Amino acid sequence: MAGRINIRGVNFDSVTFDEAVGRLTGALETGTRTALFTPNSEIVQACLDDPSLYEVINSAELITPDGIGVVKAGRILGTPFPGGRVAGFDLGRELIRRLDNMKKPDGGRYGVYFLGGKPGVAEAARDKLLEEHPNVLFVGCGDGYFKKEGPETDAVIEKVNASGADVLFVCLGAPTQEKWIAANRDRMPGVTLFLGLGGSLDGYAGIVKRAPKIFIKLGLEWFYRLCKEPWRIKRMMKLPVFYFGTWKYRFTGK
Numbered sequence: 164m165a166g167r168i169n170i171r172g173v174n175f176d177s178v179t180f181d182e183a184v185g186r187l188t189g190a191l192e193t194g195t196r197t198a199l200f201t202p203n204s205e206i207v208q209a210c211l212d213d214p215s216l217y218e219v220i221n222s223a224e225l226i227t228p229d230g231i232g233v234v235k236a237g238r239i240l241g242t243p244f245p246g247g248r249v250a251g252f253d254l255g256r257e258l259i260r261r262l263d264n265m266k267k268p269d270g271g272r273y274g275v276y277f278l279g280g281k282p283g284v285a286e287a288a289r290d291k292l293l294e295e296h297p298n299v300l301f302v303g304c305g306d307g308y309f310k311k312e313g314p315e316t317d318a319v320i321e322k323v324n325a326s327g328a329d330v331l332f333v334c335l336g337a338p339t340q341e342k343w344i345a346a347n348r349d350r351m352p353g354v355t356l357f358l359g360l361g362g363s364l365d366g367y368a369g370i371v372k373r374a375p376k377i378f379i380k381l382g383l384e385w386f387y388r389l390c391k392e393p394w395r396i397k398r399m400m401k402l403p404v405f406y407f408g409t410w411k412y413r414f415t416g417k
């Protein structure tokens with residue numbers, strides 16, 4: 164098994180995109196319970212600012228770098244990522260594509276549950292994906308606007324368990340979704356894959372467009388998002404703090 168790449172305390176997996184997809188499908192086939200988190204540099208910086216977050220983020224079995232900032236940090240620290248960025252949005256999308264052709268040993272289909280986004284977004288994402296992948300078995304949908312503990316969370320968990328889901332997309336934004344998965348995964352024993360995938364359902368539903376390919380290629384997706392959603396500026400201020408902090412860390416070890 165490939166190793167880990169430690170970026171300022173977060174234990175990323177040293178995997179390419181294809182290897183990450185293989186880990187997910189393999190985990191499904193063997194019933195190995197696996198959480199996937201895809202932190203970007205905002206999240207790594209959030210861990211540095213609040214070290215209690217490390218335990219949550221590092222609890223996932225598969226952790227891939229989502230964002231050019233983390234990939235750059237890998238280079239700065241002399242531990243480059245073999246496959247560059249491995250974005251959660253793309254992993255979730257590819258997993259759905261694979262599920263269109265995958266069957267359980269008993270011939271049935273793996274059940275997928277979409278949790279997150281504003282009311283109606285999960286259903287819209289499901290319907291869009293079904294147009295292209297009609298064999299995927301969606302067993303449930305729910306919006307992400309519930310209290311993240313107490314009776315409202317209990318009701319969500321009951322619904323997930325009753326659905327018989329094997330794969331649970333949890334799209335509540337970071338680090339809410341990571342905290343929610345870490346706190347509640349043991350209460351959903353039938354779920355094999357827990358995927359913390361931020362705003363992916365908005366993307367699958369076609370509500371939020373991804374940056375044009377050229378922006379992604381140039382490592383400027385963050386800039387595209389900032390132009391579209393200027394309120395992100397506060398969160399994005401973590402980016403330069405992370406970048407310069409990583410250079411400082413390289414030279415001083417602190």
Ligand code: UDP
Nearest residue numbers: 279280281307308334335336337361362365
């Ligand atoms: N969201 C949610 N419940 C909440 C807060 C947010 O379901 O309590 C959803 C929101 O509708 C959006 C996603 O979480 O679909 C967050 O998207 P964003 O792109 O901000 O997430 P990131 O991947 O940057 O963390």
